[in-house]
Amino acid sequence: MKSAKYEIIANDIRNKIRRNHFKKDQPLPNQDELTKKYNTSRVTIQRALNILKIEGLIYTKIGVGTFVQRDYDPFYIEGLKYGGFTDNYSRIGNVNSKIISYDVRSPEEAEKKLLELKDNQMVHDIVRVRYLDGEPLVLEYTIMPVSIIPGLNKEILENSIYSYITNELGLKLGSATRNFTADKSDAYDHKYLECDIHDPVLEVEQVVFLDNGKPFEYSQVRYPYNKGAVTVTNII
């Protein structure tokens, strides 16, 4: 899998920031130096820097230079990335999952609309608890069209559906729309997230798209209020 030059450069600089080769509020080499160093053109350097800017890792000042916005923090999820639970949390601790239920069924009307399904199209219905270092962190209700994601099995569900999708099926992820709300906890939350009766939960309801614009996941992800939190970076 060959990456674009601007991606390689962005990854390289991001890693240097992570390893503190470049530190907070210190300047990066200027664009001309980077152009020479990476043996490329200035536009390509700017494209790489723009990714890091969107991720909230650097900022630029016209007439002055390019600076590191924040030191590395493993809990900080850069900018626009969303790679699923495993990808997000595996750098923080040990990640594993328990399947509460798994089924293939017909979608409800609302689900048909959200996932843009035609009649006769079935969906996977997956309920999982996901653990970080042995502690329950999220309860996930996931719906995926069988036509887009075939061949799911127990092993995949206990690990990462996302790595199956990208590595085995060769699909590419696109955008994700995520809606955040607070909710009262229900019986499943009490049981699987081990939370108390009046504890609230954070619910993230999301529709995730492939890069061809097709929605392939509708899920509700519930975090207990005293543990879960989702951080997002926005840029104007």
Next chain:
Amino acid sequence: MKSAKYEIIANDIRNKIRRNHFKKDQPLPNQDELTKKYNTSRVTIQRALNILKIEGLIYTKIGVGTFVQRDYDPFYIEGLKYGGFTDNYSRIGNVNSKIISYDVRSPEEAEKKLLELKDNQMVHDIVRVRYLDGEPLVLEYTIMPVSIIPGLNKEILENSIYSYITNELGLKLGSATRNFTADKSDAYDHKYLECDIHDPVLEVEQVVFLDNGKPFEYSQVRYPYNKGAVTVTNII
């Protein structure tokens, strides 16, 4: 205030999608046609389209074309934008604010760190309820350094601090880091958000930066669970 050509083009196409000139899953004109239409170069067109892609408004397929991802929805907040409460909600309904308290004080240690303040620097301490069509929608606790945002007054607080910052002070917004959690409601929530005793609230804790990398706002924004929701689009 002269905008870049790629911004003008992105705005134009975004407005056309909003007005349904381009509809869901219909192709946009191809890049060569857009290049001619806007009398520009292909790279500039691609830059404009990339903005809309990040906003989750379009998707592209190599070898096929560029397509509209979703029809216009006033509740959908495009991609990376964060322009504060007024900007986000004024297109949905009537927006106004009530000041619960306003003070200038010394920052606490945690606040000094988050806002990168030196000794002797004071902060505005603002508590407001913000209404959408007369209904309380959010309770906001906001801290801003007096040195960066001077000259606040009652009228500004009752309207939009953000428009004061961008229009009057001439500052430019940069990235924002937002952390979402669920919380139990407290006495202020009960009083000002008119929520019940065991109702949860959605809390968004955020640090907002200027485009020069300086943080200028630390705020906690609380939404009642049955009304508030924040939608964000991520892209991989």
Next chain:
DNA sequence: TAGTGGTCTAGACCACGGT
């Protein structure tokens, strides 16, 4: 005035999808 990042261009070549 010198040095920085921001924008823009014309043109080249590549990767992919459908015919």
Next chain:
DNA sequence: CCGTGGTCTAGACCACTAA
């Protein structure tokens, strides 16, 4: 094969900051 979007280049000019 053709038409689509994706990447990349070299070079130009502009806008802004600091000395």
